Amino acid sequence: MKILHLSDLHFPTRIPFLQLRGKMIVGYLNYTLRRRKKYPSYVWSSILKSVETLNPEAIVVSGDITNVSHELEFQAAGKILSELPQDKIFYIPGNHDRYTKHAVGGNPFFEKYFSKLSGDSISHNAEYIRIKKIGDLHFVGWDSSLPLSILNAYGTIQPQVVETTQKILREKKIEDYVLVCHHPIWNPEERQETIHHRLRNREEIAVLLKKQPPLAFLHGHVHTNWVKFPGPLMPYYVINSASSTRLDDTRHQCGFHLLEIQNRNLKIQRYTYNQEQSKFTEAPLVSYSEKE
Secondary structure, three states: OEEEEEOOOOOOOOOOHHHOOOHHHHHHHHHHHHHHHHOOHHHHHHHHHHHHHHOOOEEEEEOOOOOOOOHHHHHHHHHHHOOOOHHHEEEEOOHHHHOOHHHHOOOOHHHHHHHHHOOEEEEOHHHOEEEEEEOOEEEEEEOOOOOOOOOOOOEOOOHHHHHHHHHHHHHOOOOOEEEEOOOOOOOOHHHOOOOOOOEOOHHHHHHHHOOOOOOEEEEOOOOOOEEEOOOOOOOOEEEEOOOOOOOOOOOOOOOEEEEEEEOOEEEEEEEEEEOOOOEEEEEOOOEEOOOO
């Protein structure tokens, strides 16, 4: 089975300034003035062409479709993402999709626009667990994000989320699954995150996951690509495809990954946007073992 993993798409959407409140003002100005040029629309067009060429059986987006969680952004993202084959996709939210309390609330925007594409809801919000079967493989989605202050982008997963997930997997007799969560459960030494940005209880979650490990843990959040190979602490691949729509720079090696799974064996190919050829091309994996 071929899986295309995208993340941190951050689609640009113009928002009337008077409709912005609090944290949204700072976030919108930061994106518009500092980061918008790094996300040209032609990169998304090239991703669509890659989808046609690679013809994956599943497409995963591990969060951050929006920038400041304004409803106009979700509406615009819905139109853009409708260009993908809808029967193949699996979405989960990122911290920018939970940017403010208004975006979560009693009628959360992400669920309003993307619930049908995110699988069956096993629980809601506080224990967000989604499961979707595409082809012969099950995808499990967790929501690690919270509406926080402007200085914070950390995440958390409650232990009961892991326990409930594993209970459901046992009841449904699901052995092979891919886990999708926005925040990393592991970082290479040179890309460690501060307490304000990381999954705060990831060591605890990693221990719980060893009881029923996934084939792979797909995430985003840190805007540069890497792959961790299975090891004794985490006996599964950890794959970061962020940020798929961003141009490379000296600190960020962006793009996406194509996973091929056959009989529990994974083959992973990385793709980056080649500006000289104006398309995504194969690139060497940025890979690590747990000890690094």
